[in-house]
Each structure stands twice: as structure tokens, then as C-alpha cells.
Amino acid sequence: MPELPEVETVVRILDEQITHHRLIDSSVYWDKTIVNRDELIALNGQQVQKVSRRGKYILWQMETATILIHLRMEGKFYKLAKNEARNKHSHVIFHFDDFDLAFNDTRKFGRIEVSQDLEHFFNHKLGLEPWDELLTKEYLRNKARSRKVHLKTFLLDQSVIAGIGNIYADEICFKLKLSPFTRVHRIPLYKWEECVDVTRQVLQEAIDSGGSTIRSYTASLGITGRFQLRIHVYGRANQPCHDCHTHLIRSVVGQRSTVYCPQCQKRL
DNA sequence: AGACCCACCCGAACGC
DNA sequence: TGCGTTCGGGTGGGTC
Numbered sequence: 001m002p003e004l005p006e007v008e009t010v011v012r013i014l015d016e017q018i019t020h021h022r023l024i025d026s027s028v029y030w031d032k033t034i035v036n037r038d039e040l041i042a043l044n045g046q047q048v049q050k051v052s053r054r055g056k057y058i059l060w061q062m063e064t065a066t067i068l069i070h071l072r073m074e075g076k077f078y079k080l081a082k083n084e085a086r087n088k089h090s091h092v093i094f095h096f097d098d099f100d101l102a103f104n105d106t107r108k109f110g111r112i113e114v115s116q117d118l119e120h121f122f123n124h125k126l127g128l129e130p131w132d133e134l135l136t137k138e139y140l141r142n143k144a145r146s147r148k149v150h151l152k153t154f155l156l157d158q159s160v161i162a163g164i165g166n167i168y169a170d171e172i173c174f175k176l177k178l179s180p181f182t183r184v185h186r187i188p189l190y191k192w193e194e195c196v197d198v199t200r201q202v203l204q205e206a207i208d209s210g211g212s213t214i215r216s217y218t219a220s221l222g223i224t225g226r227f228q229l230r231i232h233v234y235g236r237a238n239q240p241c242h243d244c245h246t247h248l249i250r251s252v253v254g255q256r257s258t259v260y261c262p263q264c265q266k267r268l
Numbered sequence: 269a270g271a272c273c274c275a276c277c278c279g280a281a282c283g284c
Numbered sequence: 285t286g287c288g289t290t291c292g293g294g295t296g297g298g299t300c
Contacts, residue, residue, distance in 0.1 A: 032276085056294080073277090073293045107277045109294070125295095149271075158295085166293070255273075257292065273299085282290075 002071045004130070004163030005206035007056050010077065014058065015051035017079060021096045022047050023062070030091035030108055039065065039114035054118075055126045055162030065116045069103070075110030078102045126162040130203050135161065137192035144184035144192070151187070152180035153254040161199065166256050167234045171202050173260060174233045179267040180253050180260050186268045205230065233259045 002010070025044050028034050042065075049061040060067040069075070080086070080100040086093055090102040092112060103110065115121040127143075128135045143160050154160060155169040164172070173180045175198045176191065187195075209230065232242050237250035237259050246263035 070294080072295075074279095105277095106279070107293080109277065111295090147270075153271095156294085254271095256294095271300090273297105275297090276295095277293100280291090283288085284286105 002056065002073075002075070003165035003168055003206075004053075004056060005168075005203055005209075007053055007058060007071065007163075008207050010071070011051055011053045011058055014060075014077060018048045018060070018096060018101065019050055020047060021098075024095045024097060026095065027093045028091070029086075029093075030105075032108065033091045033103065033105065033110060033112055035111055035113035039116075040067070040112070043067070043114065054122065054129070055158055056165070059118070065114050066118055068113045068115055068118075068121065070111045072105075072107070072109035072111065074107050075103065075105045078104055124159060126158055127160045129162055130164075130200055135196055137189055137196060140192040140195055141187075141189050144187060147184050149184060150180060150253050151176075151178055151182040151184055152256065152258055154184045155199075156254065156256065163203070164199065166258075167231070168199075168202050168206065169256075170234045170259055171232060172198050173265060175202065177264050177266065179265045180251075180258050182267050188268075233261065235259065 023043060023046055026040060028037065031037075034040055043062050046063040049063065052059045052061065056070060058069040058071070060069070078090070078101070080093070080102050082099060084100065086102050087104065089104045089106045091105055091108065091110075092103040094101040094103070103112065113121075128139065140160070144154060147154065149157075151173060152169050155164050155172055156166070158164075170180065172195070176194055178187070178191070233248055236248050238247055240246065241248055241261040241264055244261065244263045246261055248259050249262050251258050251260070
């Protein structure tokens with residue numbers, strides 16, 4: 001499941017592959033994947049100016065609008081030779097001048113949308129990027145002050161910090177030595193400073209490791225996550241904590257599967 | 269407004 | 285073996 005680091009890696013590869021290429025046409029095999037088909041058709045014939053990222057959204061800057069792609073859980077891009085057969089999970093094919101690009105998505109949760117006005121599209125939906133200099137302990141404390149949600153839920157809230165998903169939310173809680181059930185209004189200012197540092201550290205480490213495995217992906221632009229080698233808690237229920245060897249506990253926070261160490265991670 | 273629940277999907281894992 | 289059931293993941297929309 002792609003989070004910010006995986007999206008970042010896909011963006012870097014895509015930018016190399018499609019920037020300055022012309023989108024001739026697109027074929028859609030699952031209607032719901034494309035939110036506004038007519039506006040996508042209107043971009044036929046335009047060149048991709050640049051590929052970038054905002055939160056977990058991939059942005060293709062075209063000449064008159066932006067194509068936004070959210071991979072959700074399993075969205076992946078595959079470069080295809082011209083007219084090469086798609087597989088059964090290719091729901092959209094983008095036809096470029098001298099190659100095709102397939103959008104594959106087994107669970108059909110991914111979404112592609114065209115927007116003329118990114119400001120409006122993201123509106124209050126997305127908060128700060130992790131490396132935005134406005135992301136400070138004061139920013140987080142102010143966002144958290146009036147809220148009663150659990151820390152895990154707060155970290156997953158895209159309108160606070162954009163890009164954190166289930167895996168890294170668990171890792172961030174672990175490194176902060178805070179229970180994912182901690183109520184955010186009780187977290188002191190100095191802990192929010194740690195939160196800024198830890199968030200950047202965890203995401204950067206993941207981006208670096210994703211970047212180092214690009215070579216092993218030939219036709220695929222999908223990333224499966226070599227980062228798992230360094231994971232401390234996510235997916236390790238009932239296994240010993242890397243710090244204290246206590247068995248990690250699996251629980252549910254905000255309807256999300258959550259793993260944490262009951263010994264190391266305290267509730268304030 | 270904030271908090272919470274559920275639909276959207278389907279493959280993998282599990283139960284019988 | 286095979287068939288049925290459960291689970292999970294991010295987001296948006298609905299309700300209270």
C-alpha cells in the first residue's frame with residue numbers, strides 16, 4: 001500500500017518516463033477509476049510538463065490542467081510497448097507518442113481526476129508537507145489542542161500532515177514511545193517537536209530505501225517496499241519488541257489495524 | 269464543527 | 285479438495 005515514500009519513488013520514475021511526452025489518447029476499462037472522463041479527453045494532444053507529488057497524490061502537470069492520481073492501496077503504473085496487451089487489472093491505458101502506460105489496480109480503489117484549480121481541489125483537505133518549514137511543534141500543538149482523537153488517528157489525518165499512512169503512523173508512534181491511543185490534547189509541546197523530527201526521519205529513510213531498490217524494477221513502476229526490513233512494529237503482532245522484547249500487541253484504532261509495544265509505548 | 273461509521277473492491281488467509 | 289467467510293487498506297460521504 002503506497003504511502004508518501006512509495007508515491008515519491010513512483011513520481012521520480014514517472015517524471016523521467018513521461019515528462020515532455022505527448023498524451024495522444026486514453027482508454028478506460030473501469031469507469032469509476034476516472035472521476036471526470038470528459039475533462040481527461042480534453043487533454044488529448046497535450047504534453048506532460050512535469051510530474052510531482054502533493055501528499056499521496058501524483059500530479060501530472062499538463063498544458064491547461066493537472067491530472068491527479070491517487071494510487072490508494074494497490075494502484076501501479078506499467079510501461080507498455082505500443083499496443084502491447086493489457087492485463088486484466090489494467091483499468092486505464094494512457095497512449096503516449098511512442099509507448100503506452102497502464103494504470104493497474106487490482107482492488108479498483110485508485111482514482112484519477114482532472115483539475116484546473118489545484119488550490120481549490122486540495123482546499124482544506126491536505127495539511128503541510130512533512131518537510132514544509134511551517135511544520136513546527138507549535139503548528140502540531142495548535143492543531144491538536146482542541147481535539148480529542150487518538151494520536152494514531154491524528155497522524156493519519158491528511159489535513160494535518162499530508163502523506164502519512166497506516167504503516168508509518170505505527171512506526172512514528174513507536175519511535176515517539178507513545179501509545180497510539182494517546183489523546184492528542186494531552187501531548188506536551190516538546191513531544192510535538194520530537195514528532196516533527198521522527199516523522200521526517202521515518203519518511204526520509206523510507207524514500208531512501210525505496211530509491212535504492214528502483215533498479216530491481218524493470219517494466220514495473222510499482223514499489224512493493226524494501227522498507228519492511230527496517231520496520232519495528234507494523235505487521236509484527238505477537239513478535240518481540242526490538243527494544244525490550246515484550247510481545248507486540250495488535251489492536252484497532254479508528255478502524256485501522258494497529259501494532260504497538262505495551263511496555264515501551266505509554267499513554268500520557 | 270468534530271467524531272465516528274460505512275461503502276467502495278478483491279485477493280489472501282482462514283474455517284469447516 | 286473445495287467452498288464460504290473474513291479481513292484490510294485510504295478516502296469521501298453520511299449521520300449525529
